[in-house]
Amino acid sequence: MAYDKFTVLRSTAVPMPIENVDTDQIIPARFLKATERKGFGDNLFRDWRYNSDDTPKKDFVLNNPIYSGKILVGGKNFGSGSSREHAAWAIYDYGFRCVVSSFFADIFKGNSLNIGILPVTVSEAFLDKIFKAIEADPKTAVEVNLPEQTITLLATGESEKFDINGYKKHNLMNGYDDIDYLQAMKGDIESFAAASLY
Amino acid sequence: MSNKPSTLFDKVWDAHVVRSIPDGPDVFFIDRHFIHEVTSPVAFLGIENRGISVLYPQRTFATADHNTPTIHQDQPVKDPLSAKQLAALSSNAEKYGISIWALGSPKNGIVHVVGPENGITLPGMTIVCGDSHTSTHGAFGCIAFGIGTSEVEMVLASQCIMQPKPKKMRIVINGRLGKGVLPKDVALYIISQITASGATGYFCEYAGEVFENMSMEGRMTVCNMSIEMGARGGMIAPDETTFNYVKGRDKAPKGEAWDKALAYWKTLKTDAGATFDKELVFDAADIEPQITYGTNPGLGTGITHSIPKATEVKDGEASYKKSLAYMDFQEGQPLIGKKIDYVFLGSCTNGRIEDFRAFAKVVKGRKKADNITAWLVPGSHIVEAQIKEEGILEILNEAGFQLRQPGCSACLAMNDDKIPAGKYAVSTSNRNFEGRQGPGARTLLASPYVAAAVAVTGVVTDPRELLSEA
Numbered sequence: 001m002a003y004d005k006f007t008v009l010r011s012t013a014v015p016m017p018i019e020n021v022d023t024d025q026i027i028p029a030r031f032l033k034a035t036e037r038k039g040f041g042d043n044l045f046r047d048w049r050y051n052s053d054d055t056p057k058k059d060f061v062l063n064n065p066i067y068s069g070k071i072l073v074g075g076k077n078f079g080s081g082s083s084r085e086h087a088a089w090a091i092y093d094y095g096f097r098c099v100v101s102s103f104f105a106d107i108f109k110g111n112s113l114n115i116g117i118l119p120v121t122v123s124e125a126f127l128d129k130i131f132k133a134i135e136a137d138p139k140t141a142v143e144v145n146l147p148e149q150t151i152t153l154l155a156t157g158e159s160e161k162f163d164i165n166g167y168k169k170h171n172l173m174n175g176y177d178d179i180d181y182l183q184a185m186k187g188d189i190e191s192f193a194a195a196s197l198y
Numbered sequence: 199m200s201n202k203p204s205t206l207f208d209k210v211w212d213a214h215v216v217r218s219i220p221d222g223p224d225v226f227f228i229d230r231h232f233i234h235e236v237t238s239p240v241a242f243l244g245i246e247n248r249g250i251s252v253l254y255p256q257r258t259f260a261t262a263d264h265n266t267p268t269i270h271q272d273q274p275v276k277d278p279l280s281a282k283q284l285a286a287l288s289s290n291a292e293k294y295g296i297s298i299w300a301l302g303s304p305k306n307g308i309v310h311v312v313g314p315e316n317g318i319t320l321p322g323m324t325i326v327c328g329d330s331h332t333s334t335h336g337a338f339g340c341i342a343f344g345i346g347t348s349e350v351e352m353v354l355a356s357q358c359i360m361q362p363k364p365k366k367m368r369i370v371i372n373g374r375l376g377k378g379v380l381p382k383d384v385a386l387y388i389i390s391q392i393t394a395s396g397a398t399g400y401f402c403e404y405a406g407e408v409f410e411n412m413s414m415e416g417r418m419t420v421c422n423m424s425i426e427m428g429a430r431g432g433m434i435a436p437d438e439t440t441f442n443y444v445k446g447r448d449k450a451p452k453g454e455a456w457d458k459a460l461a462y463w464k465t466l467k468t469d470a471g472a473t474f475d476k477e478l479v480f481d482a483a484d485i486e487p488q489i490t491y492g493t494n495p496g497l498g499t500g501i502t503h504s505i506p507k508a509t510e511v512k513d514g515e516a517s518y519k520k521s522l523a524y525m526d527f528q529e530g531q532p533l534i535g536k537k538i539d540y541v542f543l544g545s546c547t548n549g550r551i552e553d554f555r556a557f558a559k560v561v562k563g564r565k566k567a568d569n570i571t572a573w574l575v576p577g578s579h580i581v582e583a584q585i586k587e588e589g590i591l592e593i594l595n596e597a598g599f600q601l602r603q604p605g606c607s608a609c610l611a612m613n614d615d616k617i618p619a620g621k622y623a624v625s626t627s628n629r630n631f632e633g634r635q636g637p638g639a640r641t642l643l644a645s646p647y648v649a650a651a652v653a654v655t656g657v658v659t660d661p662r663e664l665l666s667e668a
Contacts, residue, residue, distance in 0.1 A: 019517040020394060020494045024631040029610040033265065033279035035239040035286045047633050052619070075517065077395040080428065080494070081631060082610075083330040084237065085346035106364070106398060106430050107330060111346035165362065167222025177348070179248065182356035185217065185225065186253075189356055192216045193254065197462065198229040198323055 003116025005175040009098055009144045010154070012069035015134045016061055021074050022081035023108060027090045029082075040086055041093030062094075066138045073100045073130050079108025088112045098144050100151065102127045113168050114178065120144060120151050126160045129153065146173060203469035206435050207366050207401050210341045210466065214324045216358060223360040229323040231258040231353045232309045233296070235265050235287040236612070237328025241350035242290040252294040252354045259318055260291045260298040263308045264329075265612050268575050268602035271301055280613065294354075307578020307604040310334040310546035314418065315580050317447025321436035321463040326353060331546045331628065333424040336433035337417035338440055339466045341401070343431040364430050365475040367400040368468075371408040373482030378662035380556060381416035382548055382626065382645035384408060385423035386488035386498045388480065393512050394496035398428030400476065403468060408482050409434050414443040415552040422547045426495040426628055435467040487661055489533055490630050490643040492521040497630075501648065501660050504532045524632050525640050526620075533642075533658050540623035541572040541653040542635070543646060544602075545609035548626035549577025551584045553646040558593045560650035560664050566598035567656030573615060574599055575607040597654070611636045624652040 031043040049060050056063040072091065078101040079087065088111040091099065099112065100120045112119045122130070133140045133153050141154040146169060152159040164172075171177065182189070217225040233241075238260075245251065252258065265280040275281040284301060291298035299305040305312060310331055313319040321339040326332060330344035349359045369388060389396070402424055409417060417434050424432030441460060444450050451459045490498035491505045497513065499506065505522070507529045508515045522529065543549075543557050554576065566572060574594065576582040582604060585591050591601060608615040609627035611634070617623045619638025626649050630641040644652075647661035654664070 017516070018520065019514050022494070022629075022631045024610075024629070024634050028633055028637070029612045032236050032612065033277075033283055035283055036243065037240050047637055052637065075514070077398070077428070080394060080398075081330065081425075081629060083328060083332075083344035083346055085240075085328075085348060088346070103395060103398065105395070105428060107344055107346060111348065114346060114348035165222050167219050167360075178352055178360045179244075179355050181360075182225070182352060182358055183250070186356065188216055189225075189227070189253070189358055192227055193357060196227070196229065197459065198320065 003092070003175060004097070006097065006116065006118050006146050006172040008146065009070060010141055011071050012139055013071035013073050013100070013130065013134055013142045014061055014067045014069055015131055016072065016074045017131050019075040020077045020080055023079060023084050023087035024081055026079070026087040027084065032084060032086050037089055039093070040090035041095070044090040044094045070096055071098045071100060071142055071144065072096045073127070073134070076101065076103045076124070078104050080105040083107045085111045085115065088115050088117055092117055100127070100130065113172065116172065116175070118144065118146060118172060120162045122151060122160050122162060129158060203471035205366055205468045205472045205474065206339060206403055206433060206466055207341065210322055210324065210339070211363060214341070223362045225358050226361040227324065227358055228326050228353050229257065230313070230318060230325045232313055232325070232327035232332070233258060233260045233287070233350065234309050234327070234329065235262050235283040237347050238290065238350055239283060239286040241347050241354055242286070244351040245354050250355055252296065254357045255295040257357060258296045258354065259313070260287055260296050261306060261309050261312050262287055262301045264606045264610065266301050266605040267613050268605050268607045268615055271603045275301070304579050307580065308546045308549060308606055310418070310422065311549055311577030311581065314338065314414070315447070315578060317444060317450035320444060320450065320459070321440055322466050326359065330425045331422050333429070333431040334418050334422040334546055336421035336424065336431045337414060338444070339433055339436035339463070341431060341433065344425065364401040365399055367397055367402045367429070367476040367478070368474045369402055369404050369478045369480070370406040371480045371482055372406045373408065375408060375482050375485060378487050378647055378665050379485050380645040380647055381412055381419040383485055383488045385420045386490065386495070386643060387485045389423065389427045389496050390488065390498040391480065392427055392478065394426060394494040395428040396496070397424070400429050402429045402432040404432055404434050405468070410437065413552060414439060415550045418550065419547055423495070423628055436463050487645060487648050489648060489658065491525060491527055491533060492518070493524055493630055493632050494521070495628065495630060495643060497521060498643065501533060501658065504530050534660060536622070536658040537569065538624050538652050538657060539569065539571065539621040540617050541570055541649050542575070542608045542623055542625040542627060543649050544573070544575030544577065544607055545627035546577065546606070547628045548646050549575060549581065551581050553626065554581070554585050554590050555588070556646040557650040558590045560647055560661055561597040561599065561654050562593045564597055564654040566653055569656045570653050572599050572653050573602060573608055575602045576604050578604050599653070608635050610634065611639070617641070624649050624658070
């Protein structure tokens with residue numbers, strides 16, 4: 001599925017300083033029953049965001065109008081648990097294009113890259129700086145620059161480099177996906193399969 | 199072939215790399231692909247929209263499990279959304295010529311139970327599925343891990359995924375497990391020691407006497423839980439226990455093909471002198487029956503211990519307090535004697551025949567506690583048949599328990615098997631996340647022995663007390 005190309009993103013950010021945000025919180029299993037990729041943003045963080053009578057929980061960050069933006073900033077070990085890509089879909093469909101944390105669970109990180117969300121891993125110290133900057137000014141702007149692989153707090157100019165492999169970076173900047181690549185090397189795959197033991 | 203000592207993981211990984219992309223992932227060939235109704239429909243839509251087909255349909259196997267009811271499976275599925283997903287799985291399988299064990303098939307069951315029991319899972323394979331507990335198959339010396347739906351689409355289209363090679367970790371446990379300690383306790387113990395993210399970025403090999411002496415069912419339980427410490431997967435070198443389990447199974451090789459495969463499988467072990475990025479060593483004697491008290495699987499402890507103080511755990515204080523608040527537990531509170539409402543025996547972690555044998559051993563000659571609602575859900579119809587053949591069903595019925603029909607059930611509560619808000623469940627499944635077993639449900643993860651001890655006493659109970667009486 002096509003996604004928006006990612007180059008430089010300047011946006012305010014939504015803070016979620018909680019560790020081990022698992023994919024059951026991002027999108028509970030009972031909302032995984034769709035056969036199409038539609039409407040998952042409505043149920044993003046469903047049980048943290050809404051009471052059981054569907055009224056919004058006032059103390060949850062997504063219900064607080066002072067916070068908004070295309071960048072979600074989470075605590076350590078973000079996206080742990082289930083492999084459900086629906087978690088990344090929900091984050092994308094809600095409007096986020098970038099998730100920042102000091103540590104991501106592997107499958108969530110891979111799923112995000114595959115659908116056009118940039119996971120940015122920063123040091124614990126820099127993560128703390130971002131949380132403090134948003135706390136001081138919810139409208140503070142953050143720049144995520146993929147070509148330069150930097151994340152910057154624009155108010156102070158404080159910046160940090162982040163890692164991403166060259167192949168995935170190229171894909172994200174151009175909106176490519178892996179299946180195009182795999183289709184182009186079908187001959188190699190067929191030769192490999194022919195020699196397989198199983 | 200190089201003579202450099204190599205790990206089991208490297209041997210299997212390197213044998214499946216079709217191409218290494220410079221400054222990028224490996225194009226990684228997949229021998230077996232399992233699909234189920236929840237994470238596959240959008241992938242099929244994807245290949246349809248691209249106008250391409252399934253490259254190797256005979257390498258993909260479908261089973262319905264996540265969304266299926268565990269009673270009245272002969273009747274139409276009532277929830278229209280679940281019914282639609284199940285229908286999509288069946289029609290996609292039919293359209294592309296993929297083998298399917300749909301609801302009602304005698305081979306139906308949880309994907310990670312039916313794969314091994316039918317010989318679809320074989321040593322040295324690469325196996326993926328849109329489910330994080332695919333790590334289960336690592337018990338056979340496979341590289342097996344969960345993938346997202348984009349990757350399900352890649353495998354359907356090309357039998358490959360793009361995968362950066364993870365780092366390698368080895369966990370060695372020598373010695374003998376004490377009385378009442380099951381493979382689930384070994385897994386929960388490791389996770390409690392290294393946290394729910396302690397192995398993120400790694401693929402783990404389990405080695406040492408504890409795993410060498412473990413049954414295939416036990417090894418599957420341990421490898422299944424690898425993802426709960428953040429590892430992409432876990433694996434155990436195949437040995438005689440593995441070969442004896444595989445031999446004669448429906449789809450296992452036979453005759454000459456068996457001999458050829460066996461000769462290869464015997465090479466699948468870590469050479470002396472091979473190195474890992476990280477090695478951890480634990481002592482079997484330190485492991486007692488475990489139970490979790492928090493909202494991630496790393497928040498567990500020996501059953502006789504009290505809930506630790508915030509200063510004693512590696513999770514941040516705010517997250518830890520949030521976790522205990524959800525559970526309505528206090529720091530320093532003892533676990534033994536805590537009143538429980540529900541017991542769940544089942545899931546891809548503990549839904550195999552050995553788990554039911556263990557549960558039956560404890561409840562035999564006793565009665566279900568009045569305050570307990572117990573859901574006993576076999577992992578497959580084959581497990582269900584074994585339960586009946588071995589006389590376990592009579593023991594369970596005699597003690598006041600009923601058996602449900604196979605499926606993922608209350609492990610993720612996608613069907614009607616939901617623990618009500620605020621209630622406590624001792625569960626043999628794999629995750630105690632907030633709301634995992636139903637909105638507001640409070641889950642304590644444990645072994646089948648602990649689950650059985652709770653089921654007959656109504657409170658958290660050390661199973662060793664009941665086993666010593668038997």
